[in-house]
Each structure stands twice: as C-alpha cells, then as structure tokens.
Amino acid sequence: MRFTLRQLSVFLETARTGKISHAAERLSLSQSAASNALKELERQYGILLFDRVGKRLVLNDLGRAIRPRAEALLDQAEDLEQDLLQQTDLGELKVGATLTIGNYLAVGILTQYRSEHPHARIGLEVANTSQIVDKVANFELDIGMIEGEVNHPDLELIPWQNDELVIICAPDHPWAGRPWLTDEDLVRARWILRESGSGTRQAFDRAMHGLLAQFEPPLELQHTEAIKRAVEAGLGLGCLSRLTLQEAFARGSLVPLPVPQRPMDRQFYLVLHRNKFRSRAIEQWINLC
Template sequence: MHFSLKQLQVFLAVAHHRNVSRAAEQLSMSQSACSSALKDLESQYGLQLFDRVGKRLQANELGDYLRPKAEALLAQAQEFEQALSQQPDAGELRVGATLTIGNYLAVSLINRYMQDNSTGKVKLEVANTEQITEQLLNFDIDVGMIEGEVQHPALSVQRWRSDELVCFCAPGHPLATHPQVTDADLKEAVWILREQGSGTRQTFDRGMHGLLSNLHISLELQHTEAIKRAVEAGLGISCLSRISLEDAFKRGSLVPLQTPQRDFSRDLYLATHTQKYRGVGLNRWLSICEDYANS
C-alpha cells in the first residue's frame, strides 16, 4: 500500500475547504507539509485529484469519485483504532438537523444516545433543509434530519415520522375568535413566514396552492422562536410545526387557527449519503431515531 492515512486526511481536508492553507490549519500542519502530502499522493499514482479554479482547488471527476471511498477508509481506521484502545463506542457523530427537529426533538435523541454511549460525542448543526442537504453532499455531517422533501441521487432519504403545520396568531388578533378561518381571511392577513429553502416554507407553500400569490407576506425569518415572538407582539400571523407550538398553545400565548380546507401535513426524514460508511455510532443513532418514532 503506497498511500498513508495522513495523505487521505489531507486529500479530504483540501476537498472540503478547497484551499490548502485552511486544510493545513484544520490538520494542525504547516501549509508546505500539507501541500507536499497532497502532491506526493498524486505523484505516486500519476494522477490529478483537483482542478485549480482561481485561488481554489476544486475536486475533479476522479477526486469526487475517490472522496467517499477515502471517507469510508478513514472512518473504518478510526473504528479500528478505537477497538485497539478498547473504546469501540468512542468517536464523534455529526448530526445535521433542520430548525424544528434541532430545537425541539434533537436534545431528547442526544440524551438517549449519550446514555448508551457515554464516551461518544455528538456535534449538532442546526440549519434549514437546503443547507443540511449541502452538508450531507459535502460529507460535513454523518446524518441529516430534515423537514423538507429532498431528491438527490447521492442521498438515501427515508421517512422518519409524521408532522403537520398549524396556522396561529396572538390571543388579541381578530382571527383568534374565529371558529374557522376562510381563504378570504388568509388573504387579508399579514404573514410572518420562514425563509425560502426551509422545509417548513416548502410545506406551507404547497398547502397554500392557488392562494400563495395573493398572500401579504411582510416578514421572512430564519428562526422559529423569532417568528413566534413577532406573532405574539401582534405583527401578523404565521404557520409553523405543531411540535414547536405545543407549549405556547398550552400557555395561551399563541392561538391555533382552524384551516380545514388547507392540508399542511408532512413527513420528517432521515438522510445519509449513499456512500457514507455506517459505523457503530451512526447505526446506533439511526436505531434510536427509529425507536423514538415508534414510541
């Protein structure tokens, strides 16, 4: 075997950062040592893994093909090292979750994971569906928990559990006393919504088919809690996951609006890269998620 694990680490770091100096910083190496390791790897096999685009290094077709294989090799090497040190469950699991899942469900899942694996670590990245998808494709995270529908040939996406969005307003809003809200009411209202690219917005837009172009959208915010505070302050009405609204409904700080003519049902999903190596930690996480959905 003519390559080293260090060379693979350099290759993956450069592919991730598209920059040798940033890759060197991540690996605590000098820039020259990092550059030499990459050059040696390419010269040993007489190939080129990157194309230079301005000041960036972009993985070429061969680099993209080899990247998931290198990811898998390193993951297996780390598991082997953990087994040698008699700590087979050690290691960091990188989880990406969209806002509703990350803010309202992930902590319980992390707690269960840590109870089973006290030596392991979980790094949680919370972002919208579009961003989580990009991170999965770039191998920045091991698993994505998303609210939006994603179709990509490089991703394996499976249904996790059901969810629904609910329209809501402040207790003092004129619509709060309506037993049922009509489409005419929805068109007259001022809306505060999640941003484009989020799974919540994707479901809302689908549920408002035929009406979307007539809505008065005054604010688009990236954070669920900011939207809830804005609605509580009387700035408009909104539509978010029931999961994120249950406590507010119980307190009476927000009021659900009945819109039976609109379908806001959806599914939540688990996503992994099709070529992602599934080690002990990832398999355990997926099992916990399955148990949680069935409980």
C-alpha cells in the same frame, strides 16, 4: 498499496474546505506537510484531483469520482481503530438538525446518547434544511435530521416522524376563534414566515399551492421563537410546527386557525450520504431516533 491514510485525509479535507491551509489546520498539520501529502498522492498515480479556481481548489471529475470511496475507506479505518483500541465507546459523530428538530427533539436524543456513551465525541449543528443537506452531501456531517424533502442523487432519506404545521394568530386578532379560514382569508393575511430554504417554509409553500402568487411578500424570520413573538405582538399570522407550539397554546398566548382545505401534514427525515460508511456511532444514533 501506495497511498496513505494521511494522504486521503488531506485530500478529503481539501475537498471540503477548498483550501490546503484550511485542511492543514483541521488536521493539525503544517501547510507544507499537507501540500506535500496531496502532491505526493497525485504524483504516485500521475493524476490531478483538483482544478484551481482563483484561490480555491475545486474537485475535478476524477476527484469527485473517487471522493465517496475515499470517505468510506477513511471512515472504516477510524472504526477499525476503535476496535483495535478495544474501546467500548463510539467514535466521533457529527449530527446536523434543522431548527425545529434541533430545539425540540435532537437534544433529548443527544442526552440519551451521551448517557449510554459518556466518553463519545459528538457534535450537534443546527441550521435550516438546505444548509444541513449541503453539509451531509459534502461529508461535513455524518447524518442529518431534516424537516423538508430533498431530491439529491447522492443522499438517502429515511422517513422518521410525522409532523403537522399549524397557522397561528394572537388571541386578540380579529380572526381568533373562527372555525376555519377560507382561501380568500389566506390571501388577504399578513404573514410572518420562516425563510426560503427551511423545511417549514417548503411545507407551507406546498400547502398554499395555487395561492402564493397572490400573497403579499411575507416578513421572513429565521427563528421559530422570533416568529412566535411577532405573531403574539399582532404583526400577522404565522405557520409553525405543532411541536413548537404546545406551550404557547397551553398558556393562551397563541391561537390555532384551522384550514381544513389545506392539509399541512409533513414528514421528518434522517438523511445520509449513500456512500457514507455507517459506523457504529451512526447506527446507534439511528436506533435512538
């Protein structure tokens, strides 16, 4: 075997970041050491793994083909090292969660994980669905927890929890207390919604199929709490996960508006790369979920 784990590490970090300098920084290597490791890997086999596009290194067809196997091999090596060191705690785990899940579900799971493995290294990144999916596909995250559906050939979706979106208004809104809203009401409403690319927006757009072309452009906000405050201030109707609205409903600061003709059930998913080695840390996280 002519390649080394360091060479694979430099190859993979360069694939993630697009720059040798960034790969070197993340691996705590000098830039020359990282550059030499990558050059030696290519020289040993008489291959090129990247195309240079401007100042970036972009994987070519061969690089893309071997990347998943290199990722799995390095993950297994790290898992083996934990066994050889006879550590009872798990290795590093990088988790991504969408905003609703990150703020209302993931922290509880993370707390339980840390209580069972107090010395485990774990990071939680919160972003919208499209961003989490991109990072799982790019091997920057080990596992994602998302609200929206994705169709990506390299990713595996595991159904996790059921959820429901709810249309909301302020308690003094003229429509508060109505038994239901019609499609005509939905078209006339002023909307305050999550941004495109979020799972919540994806589910809303799907529920409003056939009406969206008639909607006025909505006010788009990236955070659930900002949408709740804007709706409470009377700026329009919102649509959020029921999970995020329990306290607001309990204190009466927001009111649900039923739309029985527009089902708003949806599914939360765990998302993993199909070629990602499932370390003990990943399996433990899935079990806790």
